Amino acid sequence: MTAQPERDVADTLLQAVRHEIANHLVVLNAGLELAEQDLERGTQLAAQSVRRVRDVLAQRAEHPLAGTARHQRAVWVLHMLLGACHDLDAEEGDGIVTFTARGRLRQPLVGWAHAEADLLDGTLDVGDGAARLSLPR
Amino acid sequence: MTADLTADLTAGTAGVPDVPCVTAGAGAQDAGVSAVGAGGTVPVRLVVVDDSELLRLSVRLMVRRDARLELVGEAADGDAAVATVLDLDPDVVLMDLSMPVRDGLQAIAELRTRGWGGRVVVFSGYGDERMVAEAIAAGADSYVPKGEPSDMVCDVLAGVRP
Numbered sequence: 001m002t003a004q005p006e007r008d009v010a011d012t013l014l015q016a017v018r019h020e021i022a023n024h025l026v027v028l029n030a031g032l033e034l035a036e037q038d039l040e041r042g043t044q045l046a047a048q049s050v051r052r053v054r055d056v057l058a059q060r061a062e063h064p065l066a067g068t069a070r071h072q073r074a075v076w077v078l079h080m081l082l083g084a085c086h087d088l089d090a091e092e093g094d095g096i097v098t099f100t101a102r103g104r105l106r107q108p109l110v111g112w113a114h115a116e117a118d119l120l121d122g123t124l125d126v127g128d129g130a131a132r133l134s135l136p137r
Numbered sequence: 138m139t140a141d142l143t144a145d146l147t148a149g150t151a152g153v154p155d156v157p158c159v160t161a162g163a164g165a166q167d168a169g170v171s172a173v174g175a176g177g178t179v180p181v182r183l184v185v186v187d188d189s190e191l192l193r194l195s196v197r198l199m200v201r202r203d204a205r206l207e208l209v210g211e212a213a214d215g216d217a218a219v220a221t222v223l224d225l226d227p228d229v230v231l232m233d234l235s236m237p238v239r240d241g242l243q244a245i246a247e248l249r250t251r252g253w254g255g256r257v258v259v260f261s262g263y264g265d266e267r268m269v270a271e272a273i274a275a276g277a278d279s280y281v282p283k284g285e286p287s288d289m290v291c292d293v294l295a296g297v298r299p
Contacts (some may be wrong), residue, residue: 018262019262020262021284022262022282022283022284023189023192023262023283025283025284026192026195026196026283026284027191027192027194027195029195029199029284029286029287030194030195030196030198030199030287031195033198033199033202033287034198045194045195045198048191049191083235087237102237103235104235104240
């Protein structure tokens, strides 16, 4: 890989992380303001946004079927690859969990996502605005 | 992924207006008429469009603190946004760009094509600069980055800030 694509990948990843965090800043602000009137619920909301930001920075994302750290990492890779990740589904069969996501494909991250899938012992298929990542349970 | 706390927070947050949220395939509903704000002026009627339920809840919490604004409807995707806005005819729409079914860019263009003349404020995250430029070209009026202080967002929605 040449230097320029590496920088493109790094820049795109950084933008993706900032994009994810920005969403949660809105929620954090709302939680802090709500806490002025309702401390418990405001704190709950703020804590939820902080957890999400922590997860983004820790390079993992939630999904009910993402039961292991590797699965959470796989979901995060899809989030990064597809921008705002919509319709994230998962299914399990024959010892394999397959996460399918749709969104706006970040083209500079395709090679990076394949490398990540290899590290996770997974298989990645990327289409137009969609991707599927399968890995062992 | 946000269902855990969102339902609880929504149900238990006294005073947060409950407005209809429309998704693709569902018809837009009448959310009621405008009320007169605390200062005696008619509040700016707002529709918020974002696929994140938690983010819509956050905007709801933000708006209820500002008498200049009245949240009259919500939508969770671009198709629902077009239906809701045309049905409710708000003064301003707070529009996310990255959404399922039809994104914010397409929704803005559709609204303008159909002749809707209200204001569109794009509410989007970092890294969407190219899409924001396209949104302005498609007919959006202004852009507020997500993560800005809520007072600033409300000022833009109320029309006192560009």
